Amino acid sequence: MTDTPDYKAESPAREAWRMFRRNVPALVGVVILSFIVLATLYGTFFYAGDPYNVVWAPHERPGVTPEFPLGTDYLGRDILAGMLTGGGPTLAVGAAAAAITMVIGITLGSLAGFYGGWVDNLLMRITEFFQVLPALLFAMVLVTLFSPSLWTIAIAIGVVSWPQTARLTRAEFLRIKELEYVTAARAIGARNKRIIWKVILPNAMPPLIVSATLTIGIAILFEAGLSFLGLGDPNVMSWGLMIGANRDYILDAWWPVTFPGLAIFFTVFAVSLIGDGLNDAFNPKLRER
Amino acid sequence: MNSSYILRRVGYGLVLMLGVVVLNFLLIRLAPGDPAMVIAGEMGGATEEMLESIREEYGLNKPLVVQLGIYVGNVLQGNLGESFFFNQPVASLIAQRIGPTILLVITAQILSILIGVFLGVIAARKPNGVMSGFVSVFATIGYAVPVFWTGIMLIILFASVFPIFPVEGMQSVRLRGADVFTKTLDIAHHLILPAFTLAIIYLAQYARLSRASMLEVLGSDYIRTARAKGAAEKTVLFKHALRNAALPILTVAGLQFGNLISGALLVETVFNWPGMGRLAFDSILRRDYPTIMGVLFFASAMVVVANILTDISYRWADPRLRGKS
Amino acid sequence: MTALLDITDLKVTFNTRYGQVTALDGVSLHVNAGETLGVVGESGCGKSITALATMGLIPMPPGRIAGGSIRLAGEELVGASPARMRAMRGADIAMIFQEPMTSLNPVFTVGDQIAEAIMLHQKVSADRAFKDAVALLDRVGIPSPADRARDYPHQLSGGMRQRVMIAMAVSCRPKVLIADEPTTALDVTVQAQIFDLLNEIQRDFGAAIVLITHDMGAISEMADRVAVMYAGRIIEEATADDVLDFPQHPYARGLIDCIPALGREEHALKEIPGVVPPLHLLGAGCAFAERCEHANDRCRQEKPLLVNHDHHPAACHAVEEGRI
Numbered sequence: 001m002t003d004t005p006d007y008k009a010e011s012p013a014r015e016a017w018r019m020f021r022r023n024v025p026a027l028v029g030v031v032i033l034s035f036i037v038l039a040t041l042y043g044t045f046f047y048a049g050d051p052y053n054v055v056w057a058p059h060e061r062p063g064v065t066p067e068f069p070l071g072t073d074y075l076g077r078d079i080l081a082g083m084l085t086g087g088g089p090t091l092a093v094g095a096a097a098a099a100i101t102m103v104i105g106i107t108l109g110s111l112a113g114f115y116g117g118w119v120d121n122l123l124m125r126i127t128e129f130f131q132v133l134p135a136l137l138f139a140m141v142l143v144t145l146f147s148p149s150l151w152t153i154a155i156a157i158g159v160v161s162w163p164q165t166a167r168l169t170r171a172e173f174l175r176i177k178e179l180e181y182v183t184a185a186r187a188i189g190a191r192n193k194r195i196i197w198k199v200i201l202p203n204a205m206p207p208l209i210v211s212a213t214l215t216i217g218i219a220i221l222f223e224a225g226l227s228f229l230g231l232g233d234p235n236v237m238s239w240g241l242m243i244g245a246n247r248d249y250i251l252d253a254w255w256p257v258t259f260p261g262l263a264i265f266f267t268v269f270a271v272s273l274i275g276d277g278l279n280d281a282f283n284p285k286l287r288e289r
Numbered sequence: 290m291n292s293s294y295i296l297r298r299v300g301y302g303l304v305l306m307l308g309v310v311v312l313n314f315l316l317i318r319l320a321p322g323d324p325a326m327v328i329a330g331e332m333g334g335a336t337e338e339m340l341e342s343i344r345e346e347y348g349l350n351k352p353l354v355v356q357l358g359i360y361v362g363n364v365l366q367g368n369l370g371e372s373f374f375f376n377q378p379v380a381s382l383i384a385q386r387i388g389p390t391i392l393l394v395i396t397a398q399i400l401s402i403l404i405g406v407f408l409g410v411i412a413a414r415k416p417n418g419v420m421s422g423f424v425s426v427f428a429t430i431g432y433a434v435p436v437f438w439t440g441i442m443l444i445i446l447f448a449s450v451f452p453i454f455p456v457e458g459m460q461s462v463r464l465r466g467a468d469v470f471t472k473t474l475d476i477a478h479h480l481i482l483p484a485f486t487l488a489i490i491y492l493a494q495y496a497r498l499s500r501a502s503m504l505e506v507l508g509s510d511y512i513r514t515a516r517a518k519g520a521a522e523k524t525v526l527f528k529h530a531l532r533n534a535a536l537p538i539l540t541v542a543g544l545q546f547g548n549l550i551s552g553a554l555l556v557e558t559v560f561n562w563p564g565m566g567r568l569a570f571d572s573i574l575r576r577d578y579p580t581i582m583g584v585l586f587f588a589s590a591m592v593v594v595a596n597i598l599t600d601i602s603y604r605w606a607d608p609r610l611r612g613k614s
Numbered sequence: 615m616t617a618l619l620d621i622t623d624l625k626v627t628f629n630t631r632y633g634q635v636t637a638l639d640g641v642s643l644h645v646n647a648g649e650t651l652g653v654v655g656e657s658g659c660g661k662s663i664t665a666l667a668t669m670g671l672i673p674m675p676p677g678r679i680a681g682g683s684i685r686l687a688g689e690e691l692v693g694a695s696p697a698r699m700r701a702m703r704g705a706d707i708a709m710i711f712q713e714p715m716t717s718l719n720p721v722f723t724v725g726d727q728i729a730e731a732i733m734l735h736q737k738v739s740a741d742r743a744f745k746d747a748v749a750l751l752d753r754v755g756i757p758s759p760a761d762r763a764r765d766y767p768h769q770l771s772g773g774m775r776q777r778v779m780i781a782m783a784v785s786c787r788p789k790v791l792i793a794d795e796p797t798t799a800l801d802v803t804v805q806a807q808i809f810d811l812l813n814e815i816q817r818d819f820g821a822a823i824v825l826i827t828h829d830m831g832a833i834s835e836m837a838d839r840v841a842v843m844y845a846g847r848i849i850e851e852a853t854a855d856d857v858l859d860f861p862q863h864p865y866a867r868g869l870i871d872c873i874p875a876l877g878r879e880e881h882a883l884k885e886i887p888g889v890v891p892p893l894h895l896l897g898a899g900c901a902f903a904e905r906c907e908h909a910n911d912r913c914r915q916e917k918p919l920l921v922n923h924d925h926h927p928a929a930c931h932a933v934e935e936g937r938i
């Protein structure tokens with residue numbers, strides 16, 4: 001089309017931010033996620049309770065006893081206390097695992113995309129190999145072999161999740177390295193390291209940021225799955241663990257499994273709303289369809 | 290179809306599987322503690338002679354390369370080791386369990402593709418319509434629900450509120466002596482909830498993907514040509530557009546297979562489905578490493594086979610790739 | 615005699631992010647049976663939209679036919695039922711598109727695609743339709759047509775694909791054939807062959823042709839009459855000879871001046887300065903005023919109407935006032 005933009009030139013980041021601010025679902029995501037993060041960080045100041053202690057009769061319904069608004073589990077432990085303490089580890093592992101995923105994926109993907117040739121070939125074969133391993137099963141094996149702790153869980157999730165990030169990074173590098181400004185940087189004699197870090201990577205960031213956001217969601221689901229199976233850190237309360245611990249009694253009491261599940265759902269839901277919002281903000285053209 | 294391509298693809302698959310075997314070996318060696326103990330399983334209460342015989346069998350006193358050779362040789366002969374918990378060869382343990390897993394995974398895959406693509410196509414007809422909104426909300430929700438929790442919620446719903454589907458296992462005990470037809474129906478009945486639980490996440494993703502893919506295809510010139518011929522909207526949508534939009538869907542279906550198996554693991558655990566996932570879970574709790582490694586091997590093999598089938602069908606579906614190698 | 619295809623006062627609007635724009639603003643055209651009408655004008659003038667509106671293929675939304683009438687052999691197409699439009703598309707009126715590379719479906723053989731067009735409008739067996747498709751491929755000059763019919767589009771060159779498109783378009787002997795820049799995407803040597811083919815096809819099948827093109831050479835060879843479009847309006851219309859030899863509107867003069875004369879160097883080719891204004895920036899006056907050396911205040915304030923001078927209508931104040 002021949003139309004010329006009639007707004008004044010904006011930096012891409014500013015324009016993305018402007019688009020993001022107008023995206024209602026993404027803002028809803030921000031609000032939900034902020035609430036959850038604040039509740040897990042500071043909730044215990046307002047509601048002090050020990051999630052491990054048996055404090056009441058088992059299977060007290062929610063809303064019956066004012067002291068335990070969400071009721072108690074099969075042992076008589078306070079569910080709200082569990083919800084408030086159990087979010088921290090889940091979020092921490094999710095964030096750490098996403099960071100590990102991004103570091104591995106971006107490093108391997110950028111090397112493959114930038115150097116091409118045998119480096120690309122080798123790294124892509126390794127990536128394909130890791131994509132053959134069913135991620136959750138492989139993570140389960142890693143966690144059991146190396147004894148579960150928050151760190152081993154985060155590392156295991158990172159080790160099984162990076163291939164997609166690597167492929168995405170590689171594709172971006174392949175695209176960007178042919179662009180004029182990269183040729184220009186080469187022409188003025190910039191070193192490879194500089195071109196990778198200072199020239200190509202910043203321009204590859206938008207899709208990588210979106211992917212990082214979505215990776216956090218996936219990592220949270222992974223952590224929840226592992227904890228549910230009883231493969232999480234046994235010393236740490238988490239939402240997945242609460243569901244796993246109560247699952248033999250679901251037909252007697254729905255609430256001990258429902259509330260932690262909702263918490264996981266809303267966290268991942270919020271994260272993916274934000275991810276979609278970022279995606280739209282970085283690709284405004286796609287939205288006009 | 291070019292058969293040398295298929296051969297090469299299968300060859301590469303075998304190389305990947307060899308990689309899985311080597312990885313299994315490395316994992317056992319890297320795990321903290323005595324590898325013989327790891328192989329015997331920590332809860333096996335292994336005696337000193339048992340450990341000695343394991344060391345003998347796996348050559349654990351020999352150099353690492355020799356050990357690797359012995360391990361790979363064993364696997365090539367179909368010997369995945371012995372489960373010390375069940376006192377059975379791992380291969381035969383898995384042989385009993387792989388069928389239910391394949392049944393569950395394939396059913397979920399078919400369900401999610403059929404329903405998801407249908408929803409996506411309907412949504413693509415009106416990119417700003419109600420259905421489009423529904424698909425994108427549903428896709429975001431489907432992506433965010435933990436699959437094991439969906440399963441649990443469905444169990445609560447169908448066990449206490451609408452008791453029309455069985456919520457546990459794969460067969461009813463009381464039908465032990467029944468004829469094949471009744472038994473098949475019984476399995477199908479048991480399959481509904483687990484398969485639907487597993488399908489729902491992917492269903493949402495296929496709906497979103499096929500909507501996007503259809504929107505892209507519907508804007509192309511050949512769709513306009515089809516309309517210019519006087520083709521009915523249904524023909525344009527389901528013949529001309531979907532055949533092309535299906536190509537990226539097929540790619541994703543192949544890539545999703547590994548995730549589907551991961552999901553099956555959780556779903557089997559929730560619904561007590563007697564498959565490999567349930568076996569893996571039980572074995573991990575028992576630290577029955579040979580069995581765990583065997584499950585990892587077979588699950589990876591399923592992914593490799595699924596990928597080969599996807600690649601071959603992709604080449605078949607896209608004439609532009611058919612002649613090429 | 616009434617024209618075979620008669621478009622009067624056609625108005626098409628689009629909803630865009632700049633609000634509603636008018637892509638066609640009162641277009642009137644007619645084509646008689648067996649005649650060839652040339653439609654010329656720079657990119658973005660509304661030629662394709664006119665063609666698509668006639669086919670009933672304007673994407674709605676964002677598009678809308680806001681007024682006017684399109685009659686094919688007396689039958690009104692604006693507001694016709696979708697089923698009736700489908701029955702006529704491909705059968706009574708057919709179209710060849712600008713992009714042969716992307717206009718064929720990549721996953722079906724070209725023979726099947728032609729056969730589909732036949733079966734949509736005629737009660738014949740699939741076998742019969744495929745045989746007819748092969749005969750059509752032969753007719754449009756494709757060598758070893760029986761083999762080519764089993765090829766997929768990507769196995770054919772651009773020129774061959776455009777021949778396939780032509781075969782498909784004429785498969786049901788349409789009364790009107792619209793060719794929208796059928797050669798723009800092709801090599802120069804192939805272009806002449808395609809125009810020759812269209813000429814033959816018209817002789818054999820007796821279809822009226824609407825030929826949209828930039829190629830003034832093709833216009834002089836093929837067109838009986840020519841309509842010049844600018845910014846969604848017809849600004850001049852006359853016999854091909856009249857327009858080529860005595861263009862009236864400054865825009866038409868500019869277009870004719872752009873034709874490289876025989877023997878002249880290519881780089882001496884003149885161009886009309888400036889570009890077609892985007893639709894949302896169209897003002898009250900003549901859309902060409904910005905680029906016109908004869909423009910005065912009246913031109914900038916008042917839209918000129920198509921006024922008949924000696925059977926040679928042109929929409930220009932300067933022409934009307936005798937300033938040029």
Ligand SMILES: Nc1ncnc2c1ncn2[C@@H]1O[C@H](COP(=O)(O)OP(=O)(O)O)[C@@H](O)[C@H]1O
Nearest residue numbers: 628630637656657658659660661662663676893
């Ligand atoms: N889908 C659409 N939405 C908005 N504007 C459109 C659309 N399609 C065409 N237009 C506008 O209509 C005008 C005429 O386009 P077209 O008929 O394709 O020109 P051409 O004469 O080059 O064939 C152009 O200004 C174009 O921007």
Ligand SMILES: [Mg+2]
Nearest residue numbers: 658661662794
């Ligand atoms: Mg055009």
